Amino acid sequence: MAHRFDAAIFIGRFQPPHSGHLAMLRHALNAAERVVVVLGSAFQSRTPKNPFTWQERRDMLLAALPEVDRQRVQFLAMRDFYDEARWVQAVHSGVKDLLAQSLPGATPTVALVGHFKDASSAYLAQFPTWELLNFPRQGQTDATVVRQACFATALDAAPTELDALHNLLLAHVPEAVAQWLLQWRTSADFALLQQEWQMLKSYHQSWASAPYPPMFITVDALVQCQGHVLLVERGQMPGQGLYALPGGYLEPRDTLWQSCLRELREETMLDISEDSWRQALRTSRVFDHPDRSLRGRTVTHVFHFDLGYGTPPAVQGADDAKAALWVPIAELGHMPERFFDDHFFILDGLLQLTHEVPSKVLR
Structure with missing residues (x-):
């Protein structure tokens, strides 16, 4: 069978892969000799929205494909940047490197496979050098429905409830993926994520009757000293056990500056005079990506301090750290998988980390 393109690119989060994804993947395989599946939101901690690692998503996709098609699919694991221009550049670079390995010396013809579903599909317009194959949406399946069904079914569910979950899954995902999800529900990772999903659900319900969804203002402190950075381990959900910058919500009677210093003292027991903090301040920056937090629309103000080259002062976790x-x-x-929300990306943005997270994997 002759193919119009050397390669077709299919970008998604696949959390988890569903029947619509598989139908789109078949379109891509019909259009091109090989397909590069870009697995977004890779290299980060598990959350109810992104519960699966890129390796797990790759394995689910491969399990749902016939063996003859598996040999034609390659995978590019791509982290989020919360910066569209940077992300587009990284995807371009990753695909170019991947195709250079599989098609050495060639200038491949490349297509981008997708569907303009809603605002989340705007990225499809950011790759003008790839011909866009805009296929119709394949059914009404949505990965959110699948995740919610898994989380809403109790761990100790009766056999009839598990049968109902299995039947619901089969309406949205291939059998191989349904079996994978049912097995995943028996893991310790799932049990923790289910607790966090319920906590976030209750949290959202607490302000569901508000006339408009609230926007939260937070502060975070990036404190560096002698080649080290100060982190806290979160003691509560969401993100329990993950690393984060010291910080918290803006108090009604605090300025941003006052809240930042208060949170630093409360969470790390680091007690330095305000004058010393002012001398150590290097910059402040707002991080406001709409998807940076599962708690709701959260805008944070990060204060970046550098205490210099002395010995890092003693710290101790306190309050909710x-x-x-x-x-x-x-x-x-x-x-990066150890961090809460977008805190790794804040560190990357302010410290310009020299050790870039891997962003491509050739299967």
Whole structure:
């Protein structure tokens, strides 16, 4: 069978892969000799919105494909940047490197496969050098429905309830993916995520009757000293056990500056005079991506301090921080999966981490 293109690119989060994804993937395989599936939101901690690693999503997709098609599919694991221009550049670069390995010396013809579903599909217009194959939406399946069904079914559900869940899954995902999800529900990872999903659901319900969805203002402190950065380990959900910058919500009678210093003292027991903090301040920056937090629309103001080259002062976790610790900056680029919300990306943006997170994997 002759194909119009050397390669077709299919971009998505696939959390999890569903029947619509598989139908689109078949379109891509019909259009091109090989397909590069870009697995978005890779290299980050598990959340109810992104519960699966890129390796798990790759395996689910491969399990749903016939063997003859598996050999024609390659995978590019791509992290989020919360910066569209940077993300587009990274996708371009990753695809170029991947195709250079599989098609050495060639200038491949490339198509982009997708569907303009809503505002979340705007990225399809950011790749003008790839011919867009805009296929119709394949059914009404949505990954959100699948995740919610899994989380809403109790761990100790009766056999009849599990049968109902299985039947619901089969209406949205291939059998191989349904079996994978049912097995995943028995894991410790799922049990923790289910608790977090319920916590976030209750949190959202607490302000569901408001005339408009609330917007939250928070502060975070990036404190560096002698090649280290100050982090806390979160003691509560969401993100329990993950690393984060010291910070919290803006108090009604605080300025942003006052809230930042208060949160630093409360969470790390780091007690330095306000004059010393002012001398150590390097910059402040707002991080306001609409999807940066599952708690709701949250805008944070980050204050970046540098205490210089002396010995990092003693710290201790307190308040809602389980622990406080100094982590070498050189190690941060290797641990993005350990961070809460977009805090790794804040560190990357302000410290310009030299150790870039891997963004491509050739299967």
